[in-house]
Amino acid sequence: MTRKIVIPGEIIGKGDFLPGEGTQKKGDEVVAMRFGLAEESGKLIKVIPISGVYEPRRGNVVIGEVTNMISNGWFIKIGPDDVGFLPLTEVPRFVNKDNLDEVMSLGDMAVADISIINRRGIDLSIRSRGLGKIEDGMIVEVNPYKVPRIIGREGSMIKLIKDETGCNITVGQNGLIWIKGNSVDDELLAKKAILEITRKSMIDGLTEKIENWFKANGKSKTKKVDEKK
Amino acid sequence: MTKDTHKSKISGATESKDSVGFKRPDGRKIDEMREISAKVGVIPNADGSAMFQSGKTIAIAAVYGPKTMHPQHKQDNSTGLLRCTYNMISFSVTDRIRPRPSKRSQEISKISEWALSPVLMLEKYPNKVVDVEISILQADAGTRCAGINAAAMALAHAGIPMKDMVSSVSVGKLDKQIVVDLSKEEEDFEEGEGATDIPVSCTHSGDITHLQLDGKISAEELKEAISLGKKACGDIYEIQKQALKDTYKDLQGEKK
Numbered sequence: 340m341t342r343k344i345v346i347p348g349e350i351i352g353k354g355d356f357l358p359g360e361g362t363q364k365k366g367d368e369v370v371a372m373r374f375g376l377a378e379e380s381g382k383l384i385k386v387i388p389i390s391g392v393y394e395p396r397r398g399n400v401v402i403g404e405v406t407n408m409i410s411n412g413w414f415i416k417i418g419p420d421d422v423g424f425l426p427l428t429e430v431p432r433f434v435n436k437d438n439l440d441e442v443m444s445l446g447d448m449a450v451a452d453i454s455i456i457n458r459r460g461i462d463l464s465i466r467s468r469g470l471g472k473i474e475d476g477m478i479v480e481v482n483p484y485k486v487p488r489i490i491g492r493e494g495s496m497i498k499l500i501k502d503e504t505g506c507n508i509t510v511g512q513n514g515l516i517w518i519k520g521n522s523v524d525d526e527l528l529a530k531k532a533i534l535e536i537t538r539k540s541m542i543d544g545l546t547e548k549i550e551n552w553f554k555a556n557g558k559s560k561t562k563k564v565d566e567k568k
Numbered sequence: 569m570t571k572d573t574h575k576s577k578i579s580g581a582t583e584s585k586d587s588v589g590f591k592r593p594d595g596r597k598i599d600e601m602r603e604i605s606a607k608v609g610v611i612p613n614a615d616g617s618a619m620f621q622s623g624k625t626i627a628i629a630a631v632y633g634p635k636t637m638h639p640q641h642k643q644d645n646s647t648g649l650l651r652c653t654y655n656m657i658s659f660s661v662t663d664r665i666r667p668r669p670s671k672r673s674q675e676i677s678k679i680s681e682w683a684l685s686p687v688l689m690l691e692k693y694p695n696k697v698v699d700v701e702i703s704i705l706q707a708d709a710g711t712r713c714a715g716i717n718a719a720a721m722a723l724a725h726a727g728i729p730m731k732d733m734v735s736s737v738s739v740g741k742l743d744k745q746i747v748v749d750l751s752k753e754e755e756d757f758e759e760g761e762g763a764t765d766i767p768v769s770c771t772h773s774g775d776i777t778h779l780q781l782d783g784k785i786s787a788e789e790l791k792e793a794i795s796l797g798k799k800a801c802g803d804i805y806e807i808q809k810q811a812l813k814d815t816y817k818d819l820q821g822e823k824k
Contacts, residue, residue: 391727
């Protein structure tokens with residue numbers, strides 16, 4: 340499986356190929372429709388985007404800031420241009436309508452998932468586990484298209500970071516990442532690792548590279564030093 | 569003195585009608601463009617950005633969006649829209665220009681929009697707008713072409729779905745000789761029939777998206793000029809392609 344960078348209008352396959360996402364068939368040729376990485380899997384060619392703005396999709400877990408409150412819910416800013424509405428009914432416990440601050444108030448950060456997208460806007464929910472107001476920790480912002488790299492294949496990369504730093508990490512599909520660790524040092528290490536991934540996101544076999552990076556910079560190294568002492 | 573020698577060369581060329589004998593002020597061949605360089609990702613805060621330089625002309629373009637269109641009455645619920653803003657920075661020419669929209673910049677903004685919109689596929693983004701800001705840092709003729717080239721790269725960099733790239737070049741007629749990529753000196757050429765400026769934009773597959781004409785030209789010559797322009801656009805396309813591919817070439821590229 341080889342990946343190469345393609346630009347819009349570039350011919351990426353000739354003959355017996357099927358056009359996948361981000362491509363179009365023109366006569367006998369498959370043409371890229373956007374800037375990204377072309378990936379062939381069997382007869383299918385698709386283009387994986389590597390830049391752009393976040394496009395909200397149903398079911399995405401996102402992180403955002405509460406920007407407005409009304410009598411029956413909260414408005415949460417989940418992207419530079421997207422505001423989601425979290426209705427009171429989507430909170431999984433009883434809330435006194437006169438005291439919405441109990442759940443979250445203006446300026447708070449929250450994890451939510453997108454339940455409905457329609458013409459009128461985006462509706463959020465915090466019914467599932469792990470969602471809701473963020474009490475403490477650290478938030479890192481990355482390009483939304485780097486999120487799949489940070490999660491890795493079947494979550495291998497995020498698991499590696501969690502194991503190495505001992506932090507609890509929630510990755511929002513909109514590019515915001517919440518890190519919660521036992522100490523600030525752990526959180527900073529996790530943040531550094533994430534920024535390292537975004538910097539090297541185009542390299543093949545990144546998980547191994549990050550493993551090595553942890554060996555050079557990580558906690559395990561400092562631990563070993565302690566043992567020697 | 570220099571003017572006289574220059575003139576003699578021109579008249580010599582017109583007499584023999586030999587294109588090889590024609591000498592341009594800066595010594596280029598008739599189908600030779602100025603030195604071109606391009607770079608992608610020059611503005612980190614934008615969703616996509618690019619710089620395009622052709623000789624002394626420098627243009628930068630920044631793309632923001634797709635984002636919700638404001639004011640609301642301009643929204644189109646069937647497709648997204650493209651909004652270009654062309655601006656010459658006040659220090660881009662020797663005489664400072666007043667930093668505000670002029671009739672000329674408004675026209676070029678619109679022209680850039682028309683040149684780029686045929687390749688964009690914004691149907692996926694109803695009620696949204698893609699903002700393209702084109703700034704000319706230094707002007708030496710061919711600014712709209714440089715602006716369109718930069719904007720096309722920036723749009724691709726911003727991940728906007730596109731059918732093809734757009735490349736743009738200005739073809740001109742100096743007296744009776746058709747040349748490619750005019751410089752300011754050539755644009756002000758006044759001998760013989762004077763200078764004619766023809767900015768052409770076309771896609772890689774050869775469709776023309778924009779064609780302007782300022783001056784006089786015969787139908788035959790126009791055809792010749794367009795074919796010369798298309799050839800030059802092909803060369804520009806290669807540079808744009810290389811610039812976009814180089815963004816992630818060394819893999820150490822920063823965010824975006």
